Amino acid sequence: MVHAHAHEFAFAVVIRVLLAFSPLESFLQDDNQLSSSLTSYSRLLEGVYLFRQHGIDPYTGGTFRHSPLLLSLFSTVIPATRIPPKLLWTFFDAVSAWALVNIWRSRSNTRKHERDLRIAAIYLINPYIFLPCLALSTSTIETTLQLLVLLFASWGQSSPSLLALALLVHLSLPAILLLLPVLLLLLSDPLSHLASPRPFPQRLGKCILLFVEFAIFFVALLFASTLAAGGWSWMRNTWGAGILLPDLTPNPGLWWYFFTEIFDHFRPFFLAVFSLHLSVYVVPLCIKFQHDPLYAGFLLLGILGTFKPYPTLSDPGLFLSLISLFPETYRYLRYPMVTTLLHLHALLLLPLFHHLWIGTGTGNANFFYASTLVFGLANGGALLDCTWAGLRVAIGEEKDGWVVTQE
């Protein structure tokens, strides 16, 4: 693979490393927008400390919600301190950017393209991506894994892709939504077929073997997790957190405020509804975009970013950066300006209202909740627009006298 634009790429990475060592970091650590209770680095350090120094099961309390795989990784190979992880997180982001560029290259079937550097820049300089990286939120690792899954699937390499997906699901359970588009992508190709929809070319029976391989990886990692954690209690704290929502720390998502105000006897019902809501998008999107599973995966990442139980800014940030992979849809986006401005609006409001509420105490939770609603609106708007554009590409140019509408 020709490493074009390698110098510019390295330069962008160096800038990121310098940012990582800036004093900016002290403001960003444990910020609620950048790390949720599932991804906070302080909680990871706490869990590793309890585990290593005192042999206490970190899953008995409510602070540590990371996967036992991260527990074992950070208590053995990676030192759980403050300096080396900064380099490591920047490395993760660099890998993500590289993966993004290579996905683009697979999709456009080129080895070097003029847009490569722009795509890498859109990823590395996206504030939704680099701020959580500076805050050492483990959502950066999740983003890297998500991009690696898509990359290996685009390259047609099933085993690395499924292993990365298994790792990703262990870190963040809602990512299981990506299984179906990844399987479809492995069986087809990442090239852009948005303009020419056709039924899925392969027989779906081949999925079964891939699914079995994924299941084997998943179970092996399950064993590794149980070995590290020394029991089964970790499941309730990690995966269970996304299903039972025990922790209502504010985050840029839409779940937390709702669950602070509902009555307890409705809680199981609404938990089921919210979780089901995430899963209902998988099959319809995969059916509708069966001709271009990468696009289906992209839209599902957007769904995840908007409706995840404990999102951080990096989940919708990934979605926004992935838009750069689909330039064929740009001309059919109906309201990109509105969505951009909404995102800008939300990006300014979220930290402002969070500070007003929690920092100075002059605002209240509704301020921040309103800004998360704006953020959700921005994400939802971007999702809808991209869905429309992806479908619209198939129809092509408007002929004179004809207008394309939706029934």
Place this chain on the structure above:
Amino acid sequence: MRLHPFTFSFLVFFLRIVFIVKSADTDRAEKFAVHRSLSHHAPAVAFESAHTNNWAVLVCASRYWFNYRHMANALGMYRTVKRLGIPDSNIILMLADDAACNSRNHFPGCVFANRGHALDLYGESIEVDYRGYEVTVENFLRLLTGRVEPSMPRSKRLLTDDRSNIFVYMTGHGGDEFLKFQDSEEISAFDIADAFEQMWQKKRYNEILFMIDTCQANTMFSKFYSPNILATGSSQIHENSYSYENDDDVGVSVIDSYTHFVLDYLEGINKTSTASMEDLFAKYDPVAIRSHPGVRSDLFHRPLEQTLITDFFGGVAHAEVMTARVTEGHTNAPSLLDSPFAEIDPINEGSGHEYELVEALPALADWTRDPLTITLRAWGSLSVMGALVAWVTLKSRWQRSS
């Protein structure tokens, strides 16, 4: 087979922070020995007070500006019991009129109890629970018996239990077996006696100190018939109680003689004081008070020499020292400490008290918390992950080359 190793580890962690007393005496005695940590006595168990919390009900039953001294009485008692440790949440202060914000008050917002208006009893940090027309006989009796409307807020309820010592202080205009409330109604000695009996039946008090400063005050406690009540009043039957002094700028009498006397005595009492009720009663001087105060202690089971002033006037917290020794064997302790490996045996402490933070179960072998096992587990998990990655890499290499 251990089903939940980390549940045990969690319990073991808690057991490690149990306090243990080293004692040479290993004989079993009573289960719980109540030990007065602040007392200089070495009292026998029977004469110590068994109360765990203190309440005060301070009632000023008369209104109008010229009864300023009754409000100052109640406020003086209020400040004293607060100083000695009873918190606002445990004080019910009933003032039938507002002297502080009365239009005739030359010092707005202030109530003084001494000539020279030096010490303001009202200004800061005050919580009046029943004010103005809320101070009625019905409200007072409902307060005592606990039979209040469901809408009555917690701050206006007497939330006592069977281990509460209550100091009930009443002041106003009274007579032979009655006390005037608000210039419109009276409460009789029988009413209060019956209310106290209801409280006893409902286990709403451990001991009551009833103090009353009115004319012919001693008649008000003549009708009590419930146990554990110690009563004292300012004057006998057919005798008036007098005010103590006037303040020329306030323009009315600012304190009553008996209450001034008692407050003056209590000024020398602090939370650690070991002065007894007998000391207070022995100090009564009919000449100085200008009436004959009375004491009724026949219903009170403890000797007055061993009843501390702070048992009623103060909110002194008692520490119940439960000594424990951890032994192997079967447990009969509560569920949190329930484990087949430990037992908490409460034993009577000896004379020497040494408190140590000791590891409760040094002999427990918990292989899952062994540092070596932890490292092995972490590395094992990491190696599984590494093996998967290696296998996948090799497989793809092999696939690519073939």
